[in-house]
Amino acid sequence: MDRIALGVEYLGSNYCGWQYQHHDLSVQQVLEQALARVADRPIRVHCAGRTDAGVHATGQVVHFETPVERPDRAWTLGVNANLPDDVAVRWARPVDASFHARFSAVARHYRYLILRRPVRSALWHQRALWTHWPLSVAPMREAAAALVGRHDFTSFRALACQAKSPVRTLEYLDLIERGALIELNVGADGFLHHMVRNLVGVLLAIGRGERPVSWAAELLALRDRARGGVTAPAHGLYLVRVDYPEGFGLPGDPDLPSDPKALTSDY
Incomplete structure (x- = not known):
């Protein structure tokens, strides 16, 4: 089984939160569905932090295990092709079996x-x-x-x-x-x-x-x-x-982009 880590960003406005819920659509659900299409089998992901309904992310990290081999492009471009516009995978990296998106975070x-x-x-x-x-x-x-x-x-x-x-x-x-x-x-x-x-x-x-x-x-x-x-x-x-x-070799995530020139204060 290979273990893969992903960097994920999303707008949380249309979701009941990160975690899978039976009564409503979650970010975890749409990501797992997109991954399953690429892997051609069910995938279960584990995240660094379970965000609430309406909360966004630019640097969420998840990991999953899979017996199938795919190039990194498949776990980014291929998965993104099956995701809604408000969720995207930013990067994918194979990681050691000791890595856990939640428990390895410092x-x-x-x-x-x-x-x-x-x-x-x-x-x-x-x-x-x-x-x-x-x-x-x-x-x-x-x-x-x-x-x-x-x-x-x-x-x-x-x-x-x-x-x-x-x-x-x-x-x-x-x-x-x-x-x-x-x-x-x-x-x-x-x-x-x-x-x-x-x-x-x-x-x-x-x-x-x-x-x-x-x-x-x-x-x-x-x-x-x-x-x-x-x-x-x-x-x-x-x-x-x-x-x-650092030993896990994961990329850092940039800050949330904003354009201060586009915003002016009247106070």
């Missing part, structure tokens, strides 16, 4: 996009969170700094989160202004269910002036999700990169 990186302008955007619909309220990024950055490091993130995970431990190491939490677009970039050794969206919800409240900068650190210390902020919508979130030990 870090994951997400980006949350916020469009800050008085009127909504047609082009960024379902691709960024639109807010017509002015946001002050400086206090958001100050609050974010208190969250970096190894902490108990109970206040920032979903009540239904099944992780055994709420402790994670946040390597960075940065905000970049690109005209009307605000990029929130975050990387960690792992994330809890809804953790990024809950972090964004808290920082948005601080940016709007509804809460003080100290609120983020206070929530961290409380370790109580019921006292936390609103969960930000899924459609602004992107899984942009998954890191693995």
Whole structure:
């Protein structure tokens, strides 16, 4: 059996999430169907991170096993020919049998996009969170700094989160202004269910002036999700990169493309 790793990107707007569901269409389902056509037999894939409904990815990584031999082009161009337009395989690599898309990962990186302008955007619909309220990024950055490091993130995970431990190491939490677009970039050794969206919800409240900068650190210390902020919508979130030990030889994924010249702020 050969083990193959794939880099996958998708817009999550039309899917119930990554994971296969009986009641609705998932990204996993359409990818497995396309792979099965190329392999001429059923294929089951394992992913680095199960994204929720509406969440996008530019750097999802999956692996699967197959007894059939195909050139790398078949696992990219051939599979893409059988995928819908909003899902695409970016690269394919044979990997050692010890590789696992989820358990071999050493870090994951997400980006949350916020469009800050008085009127909504047609082009960024379902691709960024639109807010017509002015946001002050400086206090958001100050609050974010208190969250970096190894902490108990109970206040920032979903009540239904099944992780055994709420402790994670946040390597960075940065905000970049690109005209009307605000990029929130975050990387960690792992994330809890809804953790990024809950972090964004808290920082948005601080940016709007509804809460003080100290609120983020206070929530961290409380370790109580019921006292936390609103969960930000899924459609602004992107899984942009998954890191693995260099020995596996997987390609790095570029950052999400954006054109700051095309965006202007009226604030």
